[in-house]
Amino acid sequence: MNEVVTREATCACGDLRATLAGEPLMVSSCCCTRCQRRTGAFFGVTVYYRPRQMTAQSGTAATFHPPDGSTTFHFCPRCGSSVWWVPEEEDDVIGVAGGCFADTSLPAPQRMVWTEHRHPYVRPPPGVPTFTGAPD
Template identity: 45%
Template sequence: MGEAPIREAGCCCGKLTIKLSGDPEYVSSCACQACQRRTGSAFGVTAFFKEEQVVGEWGEATVFERIGASGKPLFFRFCPSCGSTVWWEALARPGRIAVAVGAFADKDFPAPQRLIWADYKAAWVEPPNGAPVFPKSP
């Protein structure tokens, strides 16, 4: 068995990075309005890792806190220089780190396995081929 890959996600300017060991537990696309606003796109794509998969964090992050649909806070880590969101934690999912898939800048990164908050998606957004679609959060 080979060694687990080390994956590095970072901001646009390179001042904020996080390294993780191994593959994500799952990858999800989300069309909620909060993800639309966070990404400036029609949806967000997130890779979920266990906390123990974090190898290290470098750089100084600014934290933005908001209340999620669960009623519990989410803590977003973004670069104070370029503004890129790199990762976040949700108190509704303890022990998990959510990382913006685009921050990996890896064309071979695993595809999303589902689409959530589909009730808010743009009409032209299509779910990943064969992936389950949830009107809200599952």
């Protein structure tokens, strides 16, 4: 019998945690300026799950709605780490920050999106599909 994979995503200080059961729907890297600003890095990595896969949460998340109103970000009010977010246009998916998983078995990104904003020295791994904007 196969065991269900369980992974935990935590903020930098450990106060906000989310436990996710099962494999993710997709892992995607994104070079958009919003991800760059949100992460403080040249690109972000999002691990997509169904909301029902989030089996537990500890700590209290604060939320942020960007001016465009397209996503609700849930972050730790103590350390400021964004842990997960919910896109307004897709109510059956949540994104979890790839960097919040201390798990080397997490699948690698399957695509790189918004490469029109990619810094020239950021290179996708060989064979990973790239999209200048949002994929269709």
